[in-house]
Amino acid sequence: MTQIPALYERATTRLSALVPDSFLLLVNRLGIAAVFFMSGRTKVDGILHITDGTYDLFRTEYALPLVPPEIAAVAATYSEHIFSILLVLGLATRFSAFALFMMTLTIEIFVYPDAWPTHLSWAAILLPLIFRGGGAFSIDHGLKRMLAA
Numbered sequence: 001m002t003q004i005p006a007l008y009e010r011a012t013t014r015l016s017a018l019v020p021d022s023f024l025l026l027v028n029r030l031g032i033a034a035v036f037f038m039s040g041r042t043k044v045d046g047i048l049h050i051t052d053g054t055y056d057l058f059r060t061e062y063a064l065p066l067v068p069p070e071i072a073a074v075a076a077t078y079s080e081h082i083f084s085i086l087l088v089l090g091l092a093t094r095f096s097a098f099a100l101f102m103m104t105l106t107i108e109i110f111v112y113p114d115a116w117p118t119h120l121s122w123a124a125i126l127l128p129l130i131f132r133g134g135g136a137f138s139i140d141h142g143l144k145r146m147l148a149a
Contacts, residue, residue, distance in 0.1 A: 024128075024135075025134055025135030025137075026138075029088060029090060029093065034084075036084045037084035039080050040076075054077065083097075084096075087100075090139045091139040093134030094134075094140075097130045101127070
């Protein structure tokens with residue numbers, strides 16, 4: 001009976017060796033970047049022209065305490081675009097992931113508190129990026145190696 005746990009351990013060790021952590025971090029970066037970038041695209045027309053409907057949403061449904069809707073609309077829209085692009089590149093990964101994590105907390109607390117399962121899944125993707133960085137397949141990693149040389 002002790003053979004089953006040992007067999008399981010050998011199998012999971014071999015499977016883990018097939019997929020490096022850097023690949024998982026890359027998937028995290030691309031996955032969460034897509035979520036936020038596509039959300040940002042719904043707020044604009046053209047390249048980055050914020051729509052009147054976006055400003056209306058921030059005056060009503062997305063209203064935040066202490067932040068005027070015009071400022072919140074611009075900050076959220078640009079953040080979703082810029083930080084998503086940085087995550088795809090793996091540039092300023094920890095900072096970008098932290099910024100999107102803070103946006104997620106803001107949305108959870110002030111806008112959609114009942115959407116916690118979605119926000120928890122976003123946090124689960126962002127937290128490894130905050131604490132581990134972008135991995136070997138990132139510009140951050142390349143810059144770190146260049147600066148160390």
